[in-house]
Amino acid sequence: MLGRTYGNQNCSAARALEAVGERWSLLIIRDAMFGGVTRYTDFQRNLGIAPNILAARLDGFVEAGLMRTRQYSDQHREYLLTDKGWDLQPAIIALTEWGDRWAAPAGPPAVYRHRDCGGHVQLRTHCSTCGQTPPPAQVAAHPGPGRDPAS
Amino acid sequence: MLGRTYGNQNCSAARALEAVGERWSLLIIRDAMFGGVTRYTDFQRNLGIAPNILAARLDGFVEAGLMRTRQYSDQHREYLLTDKGWDLQPAIIALTEWGDRWAAPAGPPAVYRHRDCGGHVQLRTHCSTCGQTPPPAQVAAHPGPGRDPAS
Numbered sequence: 001m002l003g004r005t006y007g008n009q010n011c012s013a014a015r016a017l018e019a020v021g022e023r024w025s026l027l028i029i030r031d032a033m034f035g036g037v038t039r040y041t042d043f044q045r046n047l048g049i050a051p052n053i054l055a056a057r058l059d060g061f062v063e064a065g066l067m068r069t070r071q072y073s074d075q076h077r078e079y080l081l082t083d084k085g086w087d088l089q090p091a092i093i094a095l096t097e098w099g100d101r102w103a104a105p106a107g108p109p110a111v112y113r114h115r116d117c118g119g120h121v122q123l124r125t126h127c128s129t130c131g132q133t134p135p136p137a138q139v140a141a142h143p144g145p146g147r148d149p150a151s
Numbered sequence: 152m153l154g155r156t157y158g159n160q161n162c163s164a165a166r167a168l169e170a171v172g173e174r175w176s177l178l179i180i181r182d183a184m185f186g187g188v189t190r191y192t193d194f195q196r197n198l199g200i201a202p203n204i205l206a207a208r209l210d211g212f213v214e215a216g217l218m219r220t221r222q223y224s225d226q227h228r229e230y231l232l233t234d235k236g237w238d239l240q241p242a243i244i245a246l247t248e249w250g251d252r253w254a255a256p257a258g259p260p261a262v263y264r265h266r267d268c269g270g271h272v273q274l275r276t277h278c279s280t281c282g283q284t285p286p287p288a289q290v291a292a293h294p295g296p297g298r299d300p301a302s
Contacts, residue, residue, distance in 0.1 A: 102166075103166035108163060118280065146258035
């Protein structure tokens, strides 16, 4: 699924958006991740999207390794997140936190809690050297080892 | 810009995607945030996208309050991120980290560093109660105060 829309961008964010940047993709993964949704019909009911789009997204996730399928009857199967799919959780939380701050006049529709202790879970930046939580203006992008890949 | 594609979803992640979920949106914001890009022609050169799409995205960002404009000559203006736009940084970092882990065989094209000390900046979950960094399976979504808004 990589390299179609943003093929000229050597950028990991662009690579992620190739996988999950299409309409509805991250909301389907949200439902799997936080709603425990596994079945096509349940995704369909929750999201109300066109069946052909939902089917294309789920098939694409399987192809990209974000989900795997498991038969639960002769005719039906479940879609389960893989580790690669679960690893999108910070992106979903980050978008949620932005929406909570800027587009939720009635307050957050949902809050994230730590299963162990019930505490509120939020994302923070963390500096590996000084241990601080840098604000946006204090974070800069520098070239990494994959800046100019040999291939 | 809210409420068009995901109008039936009372979800802050969906609200965020209404603002920045269209093709190229987050990469334009990435260039403004980490590349210091402010001018239409520079966005155009960096991204290579169709002029009408770029213009529509920039105008949409201004309308949504993610960017503001500043004239720098009689005929040209700059597009500058607002606080609301800067606040998308965690979403961009989260997508980048996912791409680094799953779609960067040559290594990360870019790394995020703390301007103050040069340390590597990463995102972490943080539990407000126990202070731990819960892994994905330990984070659950619960109804929040905006779950059933009066309006």
